[in-house]
Amino acid sequence: MEHSKLSLARRLKLQQLAIFEKVVETGSILAASRALHMTQPAVSKSVHELEAQFGESLFTRGKRGVKLTEFGVLLQRHAQSLLADLRFLADDVNAWSNGVSGQVVVGVLISASARLLPRAVVRMHETAPNVIVTVRVGSNDVLFPELARGVVDVVVGLLPDNQAEGTSGNLTHVPLYDETLCAVVARDHPLAGDPSIDPHQLENMAWIVPTQESAAWRSADAFFEAAGLVAPKRLVESVSILTNLELLLESSMVALMPHAVAEQFVRSGLLSILPLRLASSFGKVGYTLYAERTPTAATQRLLQTLHEVGESVRLELIANSPSTETR
Known part of the structure; x- marks a missing residue:
């Protein structure tokens, strides 16, 4: 059976796609029915109708729920785009109506999750309190396809390969400030109060470093090279802020962290930045947009506050650079 844009427009219902997407998200017909406040038979009927439209099975059923078939994966990819466009329409209509509502879905990396993004959201809500901000945490290799x-x-965090401002492929990268890496320990760590640490004192310690597939891995390598250290043999690879913080508080480990992130925990009295006097570049922190899509009014509000907060973070990092730091 051949399909065309018009034939699909006549037969498909957006509600069917929304139900299909919820089943994929929750992993079962029952869980989707609860999330949608629908009966289980109604959800099953919608899925069966969608399968009948294409003459293909969308899911395989098992004891633990449902799993997408190969055709189901194909349909999900297009359903995500269609439903995203519907959300953009709703946001634009809401913004047109009152100018201070809508939704922004932000993909965030560790480099922006502790200071840049939270401050920007707080500032945006001062003038647009009804904008809903949904945060998705991940790495660039996951978030950039979702952006497309x-x-x-928008994706906020470390830009790939020190990307300067401009468009690369279908992505537009906008840097806000240059970030550096620093070594941190728990506030009560034996080295926390040492005003002059030789990097070689850290050689045999256990380290927390970024995962190898993350954009920060190359910066971690450069850090150890600048310090004259070989890559540590005892290490944990993690880009989870909460996991890294707990590891530091429960052990004598040393962690590599973006300076702006570490400063937040220093102010909270949890961590201490080791005074290694190293200005090891982490890269450029900023945001990335999909070049072929115009940001909604709500997204534009967030971008404006990202620029404002980014400038203040840039000045703070200059003031707390290794040459002036006394911790």
């Missing part, structure tokens, strides 16, 4: 599909509106 419209699942997220």
Whole structure:
């Protein structure tokens, strides 16, 4: 059976796609029915109708729920884009109506999750309190494809390969400030109060470093090279802030962290930045947009506050650079 744009427009219902997407998200017909406040038979009927439209099975059923078939994966990819466009329409209509509502879905990396993004959201809500901000945490290799599909509106964090401002492929990168890496320990660590640490004192310690597939891995390598250290043999690879913080508080480990992130925990009295006097570059922190999509009014509000907060973070990092730091 051949399909065309018009034939699909006549037969498909957006509600069917929304139900299909919820089943994929929750992993079962029952869980989707609860999330949608629908009966289980109604959800099953919608899925069966969608399968009948294409003459293909969308799911395989098992004891633990449902799993997408190969055709189901194909349909999900397009359903995400269609539903994202519907959300953009709703946001634009809401913004047109009152100018201070809508939704922004933000993909965030560790480099922006502790200071840049929280401050920007707080500042935006001072003038647009009804904008809903949904945060998705991940790495660039996950978030950039979601950005292209419209699942997220903007990705905030470390830009790939020190990307300067401009468009690369279908992505537009906008740097806000240059970030550096620093070594941190728990506030009560034996080295926390040492005003002059030789990097070689850290050689045999256990380290927490970024995962190898993350954009920060190359910066970690450069850090050890600048310090004259070989890559540690005892290490944990993690980009989870909460996991890294707990590891530091429960052990004598040393962690590599973006300076702006570490400063937040220093102010909270949890961590101490080791005074290694190293200005090891972490890269450029900023945001990335999909070049072929115009940001919604709500997204534009967030971008404006990202620029404002980014400038203040840039000045703070200059003031707390290794040459002036006394911790």
